[in-house]
Amino acid sequence: MPPKGHPLSWFTNRGSGGGDIMLRSAYVLILTIGLIVILGHGAYAVKAPDGNESSICLQCHSKEGVFMEFMNKETISVFIDPSGFKMSVHGFMECAECHRNYSIDDHPKKEYRSKGQYRLRSSHICRRCHDDEKICEKPIHSALLDQEKDGSSPICSDCHSAHSVMPVTGGKIFMSEKKYCFSCHAYDIRMTYRSGETSSIKVSHETLRSSVHGMLGCSDCHFGFSSEDHPRRNFKSRRDYLIASSDSCRRCHFDKYSKTLESIHHSVLQQGDMTAPSCTDCHGSHGIQRMHDDRVSIPRRCADCHGEIYEVYAKSVHGDALINENNKDVPVCIDCHKAHDIVNPLTMEWHEMIPQICSECHADRSVVEKYGLSVNVVKSYLSDFHGVTLNFYKKQREELDKPARPIAVCTDCHGTHNIMSTRDVGIVKSNLITQCQKCHANITENFPDAWLSHYEPSLASAPLVFVVNGFFKIFIPILVIGLVLQILLHIWRYSSNR
Template sequence: MRSIRINLENGKLMGIFKVNILFFIISIFVFTKLNSPELYSQNQNQKCLICHGKPDFKLKNDDGSVKQLFVNDSLLARSPHSKISCYDCHNDIVEITAFGHKKNVNKVQCTRCHYENNPVGAPETEKYLEFQESVHQLELNKGNPNAPNCQSCHGSHDIVKRKSLSSLELKKKITQICAKCHLDIYAVYKNSIHGSELFEKNNADVPSCTDCHGEHTIKKHDDPLSSVYETKIYGTCGECHASEKIFEKYGIKSDKIKTYESSYHGIAVQFGEKTVANCASCHGVHDIRPQDDPASLINPANIVKTCGKCHPDANANYTMGKIHLNPHNEDSGSIYYISGFFKWLTLITIFLLAIHVMLDLFRKLKHKKALTK
């Protein structure tokens, strides 16, 4: 506009055309360049980073809390979202002036891109549908300000692809993510057999939070659909404690789940009974420890107390004997031998009875035939 005005003042008509054509060409060039997504997003992001690129850029709320507004550009550049612009996610910011943008910025909705058959090529997932039923979404719906959304766990600008982490790194990271809210549980878990194996021995076979509780599907433990619900927990523990893969790797043969299933507790659980003991009732929840640990619920010193949670008059006598009895296993002692004795007794008796019946039948039929002749 300015150039046109100058040219008009000079009164050179041809010059107007020349400059206009030049301007047009430059505009097309610039426009096409800007329209290439990388440059466009970079340019746009540069604008945002004028403020958000400063590490000390923060907002002081009325209640005195401080909100970090710094966006680490280098982390963003390494994230899978490096090629999209700020506006793609923060789509409610339309106007930026020298004083910044509107105050109450909406939370980013990941489902803008991440849904099935999306046109922009974002990884398609139905996970967010599972999340709809989760305890976290239910809390969000209730308006709980502390309830997590996608970015609370996945991260926002620093988001990384799950596959870029080893399973050990992932498991450790998950505990830290959950600990942002569930710190008390993290502290207990850290000292349990699972936690100490993970953190001290770097064992990636132990369960971290999501292995038991589920990820997007996570439900409150008293929700019948929860993977840690009273009647479901033995199956969840069994994912590892009845797993052939784990047995092979560690050279153990554990029948704890099977023997639980055939115990009175296990049978009742399978019929939906909630008042009977499940794995966690005796072994603990986040505080599971090996039996020789003095703090273990199943340590001989604590076992009476543990049984006493449900059987108030339990005494030392009551707990004398093995739990998780397998009649087919020699370790079960007397049970193994008595069961074997009965098995053979029954088999031999049945065998003799069968012989008796066959002989008797044969004789009687022969006798009958002789009579009818």
């Protein structure tokens, strides 16, 4: 018997009377129905313990290593990360809400031609809810939809993963900006210009990481772009785009940028020649490397446009040493022409600068001495007729605005890009007469000898000059001493005679 006060005691106490059988029957009935309801419910709970069909699906789909095969024998993993799905914006939804034909009872087998076709079909699922008008609010989407009209359908899951879809704003928390950008830019998607030209927007992650800008984020250079904003750009041509892209560099490398404003490349560009190089043409874009480390590559970059000059340079004493010996002392293009403020080398200003340019190395003992070259070459030029005239012309042009005539400088005798070694004196001498003739008509073969070839006059190289100089070196002091002594004696005699 149940104790008094127990809920069942009511039945027990009443059960002692005549109407007891009725009550007992009702009790059993209720108990039975209750049991059925409870057991029935219990049976359902075994089938779906937390109350949704997704769990049923995940019983299989959370296992890795299950693949689905397409008609073209491509395969795709059917694995779905349950926590990723739960965390996603669609975490509250049931599988069948997207995968409509599937239910606990029905798992139809569908045949797709290829993975591509499958992914494309899957995109249609998204767009059942996300209608075109809605998704067009993001500029990147409208560009993709434009592409769709041209026949290349965008696939949502290329950028937004299929089951771990995150809101874009929330996405930043979970993935770096770079990863976000690479969700599209790792693929060979093409960008179309007004001219109809297209170019790939693919960026190699490896290349970017190994570049000098590996630590920067995409939007550090591509300003205006972020995981929230992807403005639609409208360039006439690929070339226009590349030139405009150089503006990105300006924000950090302003010193270099302002130098380029003085360059011939910039002025050619200003004149409308779009083939003029901009930053990326020489430096590259995503794979920018430090240039000092690989001097051999520098002339090669210039050779992209100035190929003929490179050919000549490669055969010169400088180019040969660079390319064949990897000599660090020889000049490359940018050592003479400068890298960013490259000026027109046909101007008088440039012509006048040449001895100074050559002297950067040829007057530096630490550079030329190991090759047995004299450091006096520049000095001997500057103190001779041509050098003196050149310097005066330079001053006159600067201070009196006088037009100057071109005066022979280093390159007029030695050549520019084709500079040869002077060790073979015969070649230099025979070249010299033709070089002299450029300015001095009617010269004979004696004329070039008037130039002492940078040598200090010696008894062997220039005996006449040596003797004359030597004579006066002795004669002048004797003369001065003799005259002064005479004067002193004269004054002395005169004063002691008074």
